[in-house]
Amino acid sequence: MNPDVVQFSRGVPPIEAIPARELAEHTEAAVAELGPRLFQYPPIGRYLGDPTLREQLAKRHDADPDHILVTNGSLQALDLLAAHLLSGSGAAVYVEGPTYDRAARIFERHGGRVSSIPLEADGMDLADLRERLRAEVPAFVYTVPDFQNPSGVTLSLAKRGELLGLAAEYGFTVIEDIPYRDLRFHGETLPSLSELAEGARVITLGSLSKVLSPGLRIGYVISDADTALELATRSEGVYLSPVGLCQAVAARALGSGLVTENVERARDFLRPRHDAAVRSVQSSLGDALMAVPDGGYYVGVRVKTGSDPDAFLDRALGAGVKLISGSAFYPSTEKSTVDTMFLRLPFQAMTPEEFSTGVERLAASLS
Ligand SMILES: Cc1ncc(COP(=O)(O)O)c(C=O)c1O
Known part of the structure; x- marks a missing residue:
């Protein structure tokens, strides 16, 4: 990769x-x-x-x-x-x-x-x-x-x-x-x-x-x-x-008390990443954002891929962003056939710069 x-x-x-x-x-x-x-x-x-x-x-x-x-x-x-x-x-x-x-x-x-x-x-x-x-x-x-x-x-x-x-x-x-x-x-x-x-x-x-x-x-x-x-x-x-x-x-x-202390540390470390991730999704993908999470690791979006899901994921990879197909997050009997795809964007392990680069590449792959 x-x-x-x-x-x-x-x-x-x-x-x-x-x-x-x-x-x-x-x-x-x-x-x-x-x-x-x-x-x-x-x-x-x-x-x-x-x-x-x-x-x-x-x-x-x-x-x-x-x-x-x-x-x-x-x-x-x-x-x-x-x-x-x-x-x-x-x-x-x-x-x-x-x-x-x-x-x-x-x-x-x-x-x-x-x-x-x-x-x-x-x-x-x-x-x-x-x-x-x-x-x-x-x-x-x-x-x-x-x-x-x-x-x-x-x-x-x-x-x-x-x-x-x-x-x-x-x-x-x-x-x-x-x-x-x-x-x-x-x-x-x-x-x-x-x-x-x-x-x-x-x-x-x-x-x-x-x-x-x-x-x-x-x-x-x-x-x-x-x-x-x-x-x-x-x-x-x-x-x-x-x-x-x-x-x-x-x-x-x-x-x-280590767990309690570490929860505080993890929150302080992750809060800026969360805030930056939400801002970057709102600015690059607008109302695709499902909800402002206020916690956790993930931002979820629903995007119009404009094409077959696999073709979109290939196009995104070509643009420099690897995504998991949204259908993975549904029961196996519910594989989506429509052109709207759910995408999970984990922000916890990335710097804000890396995350926003990924989101910009994602946005570019949609058009
Ligand atoms: C919702 C949810 N449940 C369970 C797990 C599994 O966690 P564990 O490391 O405790 O097995 C995860 C891990 O990401 C998760 O997101």
Whole structure:
């Protein structure tokens, strides 16, 4: 790949947002404290993960530690959860359109009939969901409510309440996936779906990848005690037990306040990148912007490609910008044929100059 090509590809944290030195110190301290035991198999038999880490996560989310299973990254939690909720049943699953691509693929792999609910500037179109519920109630609705991957859209407070009302009325589960939730650069944090749940069943997926380190591979799922044990049994059948060393380091990082400090540092580092990215999309692509994200890693746009999607992506690459096809962010059965394409523009790992060069090249490829 030509190094001059601007790549709008993955949501990898910038290396500056990972507290490597402090993590090395915590690793040394964890080894000194726990000794050879850290290098033995962690326990098996419905093991939910490092008890100290679960205590820390429970405090962070005001949850019961017995409701938390810690996994090797939250994608693994999603895979275990999909296996548990779908068991190859062919049940319906509703996701946002666009949605996190890997989530859609996981649900499809576990036999879900995945279809999307259109995403608006304030979250999924609930009139559309309501209509769809009259025809079929899904096993679950999957949402990334804060600074969504891939669009940057946040589900509004009013829609959070309405979605939960529908979940309680029709009896479906809501999975909220919240890895970006703490990375708010402007405005007030909204309550999470689990905080608002009342009569609805909400399962929360969390991750330390974007607030501490993706290399530690610490993800978790917060559900209820029975589901947590069920998922733990499934996890043992796949990888015996999770990585004890990483969990011990993560427990120290949370307990010492490093995660809280690092969230502040990451926000300060990313805020100018976010602001510059929004300005450059507004000036080069105008009303293609789906929403001003105010947090997270991504800006989402809907553009008129004026041609077949593949021809447009080739033209953009020729102009020096590599883009992921928007159809990747939809269920496989919904490949778009129209000339409007969704595009995800991650801004977190680029300087403002690099980002705006990419957006200008993108704009030039549209005409
Ligand atoms: C919405 C969403 N969920 C889950 C993940 C997976 O994160 P993890 O590193 O915890 O596996 C990502 C990673 O980018 C993500 O954007």
